[in-house]
Amino acid sequence: MKTKILLVENEELILRFLKLRLEKENYEVNIARDGKEAIQQISNTQYSLIISELTLPFVSGFELISKIRTESNNTDTPILILSALSSENTIVDALSIGANEFLKKPFAINVLLTKIKLLLGGHDLLQAV
Amino acid sequence: MHSLSIIINILQEPYSTYPIYIKIALIGIIVSLAIVLLTYLEIIFRRLESTSKSLRINEAKNLVTEELTNNLMLEDESDKKSVNSVATKLKKLTRGDIIFNQIIIDELIFFHRNFSDNTGRLLSRLYNRLNLKELSLKKLKNRSWNVQAQGLREIQEMPALTLKNKELIQPLLFSENNDLRIEAQAAYLRMNREHPFDFLNYADEDLLDWHQIILLEVIYNTEDLKVPVFSKWLDSPNITVITFCIKLIVNYHQLDAIPKLISLLDHPKIKIREDAVAALGKLYAEQSETRLVEIFAEQVLSVKLLIIEALGLIASGKNIDFLRSQFLVDDDFSIIKTAGCALSNHPDFDKNTAFGDINQLSLERKTIINHCTDHLIRN
Numbered sequence: 457m458k459t460k461i462l463l464v465e466n467e468e469l470i471l472r473f474l475k476l477r478l479e480k481e482n483y484e485v486n487i488a489r490d491g492k493e494a495i496q497q498i499s500n501t502q503y504s505l506i507i508s509e510l511t512l513p514f515v516s517g518f519e520l521i522s523k524i525r526t527e528s529n530n531t532d533t534p535i536l537i538l539s540a541l542s543s544e545n546t547i548v549d550a551l552s553i554g555a556n557e558f559l560k561k562p563f564a565i566n567v568l569l570t571k572i573k574l575l576l577g578g579h580d581l582l583q584a585v
Numbered sequence: 586m587h588s589l590s591i592i593i594n595i596l597q598e599p600y601s602t603y604p605i606y607i608k609i610a611l612i613g614i615i616v617s618l619a620i621v622l623l624t625y626l627e628i629i630f631r632r633l634e635s636t637s638k639s640l641r642i643n644e645a646k647n648l649v650t651e652e653l654t655n656n657l658m659l660e661d662e663s664d665k666k667s668v669n670s671v672a673t674k675l676k677k678l679t680r681g682d683i684i685f686n687q688i689i690i691d692e693l694i695f696f697h698r699n700f701s702d703n704t705g706r707l708l709s710r711l712y713n714r715l716n717l718k719e720l721s722l723k724k725l726k727n728r729s730w731n732v733q734a735q736g737l738r739e740i741q742e743m744p745a746l747t748l749k750n751k752e753l754i755q756p757l758l759f760s761e762n763n764d765l766r767i768e769a770q771a772a773y774l775r776m777n778r779e780h781p782f783d784f785l786n787y788a789d790e791d792l793l794d795w796h797q798i799i800l801l802e803v804i805y806n807t808e809d810l811k812v813p814v815f816s817k818w819l820d821s822p823n824i825t826v827i828t829f830c831i832k833l834i835v836n837y838h839q840l841d842a843i844p845k846l847i848s849l850l851d852h853p854k855i856k857i858r859e860d861a862v863a864a865l866g867k868l869y870a871e872q873s874e875t876r877l878v879e880i881f882a883e884q885v886l887s888v889k890l891l892i893i894e895a896l897g898l899i900a901s902g903k904n905i906d907f908l909r910s911q912f913l914v915d916d917d918f919s920i921i922k923t924a925g926c927a928l929s930n931h932p933d934f935d936k937n938t939a940f941g942d943i944n945q946l947s948l949e950r951k952t953i954i955n956h957c958t959d960h961l962i963r964n
Contacts, residue, residue: 469692470699473654480659540699564702565658 458484459576460501464494464508464520465538474507474568481569491515498528505575506530510539510550518553525554534575538563638684645688648678653692657711658704668707672714690717694742712743725753733757734768741772751777758784767796771803779811785818785826792825801832816842824854831860835867843870850880858888866895874899878907890923897927905931909939912950922953929957 488494490513510517542560679685724736757769849861912924
């Protein structure tokens with residue numbers, strides 16, 4: 457069974473490209489274009505990884521992380537933040553409310569793929585325990 | 586011509602016996618109806634035209650996105666060959682069409698802003714391969730300032746400039762248009778990494794606050810920028826250049842600038858004195874303490890408060906009596922509060938012994954000093 461990833465991104469071009477790129481890596485990718493759509497997705501489906509931007513319409517990335525960590529089926533799912541908001545405070549805030557990793561835009565695809573593998577590996581290990 | 590006059594005659598025939606004002610009114614009605622009809626036709630035509638244009642643009646966008654993502658960025662082993670093949674395909678698609686080329690530039694810039702490393706390099710290479718640099722540079726010569734600004738944004742996003750091209754930016758650096766000038770200065774900073782701040786030598790126009798924020802953002806986010814000694818601009822006749830350089834001195838912790846900052850304490854402009862005092866505090870310039878205390882009495886309130894704050898930051902202990910006297914003697918609440926916080930910043934300060942018996946203090950001063958020394962409150 458393919459690993460399920462939820463990709464939350466409001467920029468259509470990045471969303472389309474990353475979906476293609478992750479599917480090429482054999483992941484099953486669901487997409488959400490805003491926070492509301494993402495909340496709907498996480499309430500219905502169990503994901504192995506959630507990749508999200510912080511600046512999202514309707515529900516911000518920070519609110520989304522809190523929701524994931526408190527009110528969803530995905531409380532243990534690793535969250536990777538992919539954002540152009542990259543001040544120290546933003547990174548600390550995102551990590552302290554429950555994100556597992558932070559990648560600043562612009563980013564290298566290979567770095568993203570490696571971080572995904574690490575997060576999924578850790579997650580699989582945790583599940584095995 | 587003959588047939589037209591026949592038609593007019595036929596149309597006139599039934600009304601030939603009517604009074605002249607009826608005839609004029611009829612002509613008016615006919616002309617009005619014709620104008621309304623033509624206006625509707627014009628609206629319909631324009632709507633159709635814009636719909637077809639947006640359809641064309643959408644189609645072009647999809648084609649460009651597909652070409653870039655599927656054939657260039659998606660492949661791990663994309664290299665010069667892939668760039669050449671994508672460039673050939675895109676050239677065939679565009680056939681020199683300006684709208685199409687602009688779509689490619691916009692998408693390349695968008696992806697370049699979001700992806701670094703190999704992907705970023707491939708995108709820059711494609712931009713050069715498609716000669717899009719020439720299109721961007723052409724915009725710098727356009728009469729309209731917003732087209733010029735667009736060109737500047739494009740060339741700084743896609744690093745493709747040579748020294749010759751930099752000369753094209755020079756005149757825009759001193760444009761009277763604020764938006765254009767700031768774009769030009771940001772582009773100059775990004776592209777002239779050896780001497781990025783040279784434009785400050787000739788900056789006659791004010792560097793507005795929002796303008797400084799944009800420049801600082803560019804400076805902090807540009808890698809390999811050669812940082813000069815900013816104190817050389819502290820004598821600038823342009824006050825905003827001085828305030829901008831003070832910010833940079835603090836940010837880059839240029840301690841060699843301290844003597845020049847001290848000399849700015851006598852500057853006739855309050856804003857400069859404020860910024861210099863604040864900078865000396867942030868740089869923990871112990872050698873400035875004596876001068877700060879000397880000039881204190883003749884300053885306006887805003888500078889006085891900043892001097893007290895600076896002494897609190899430096900906290901060498903040499904001026905604890907001065908701060909204590911400001912705290913105890915001055916009547917102004919803001920001075921008392923700032924002095925209280927400056928005192929509490931000193932590592933050896935003990936509120937219970939600093940004023941003899943703390944209970945001898947007035948209720949206001951006691952409350953302030955308790956507030957300033959409360960570690961749970963950030964002052």
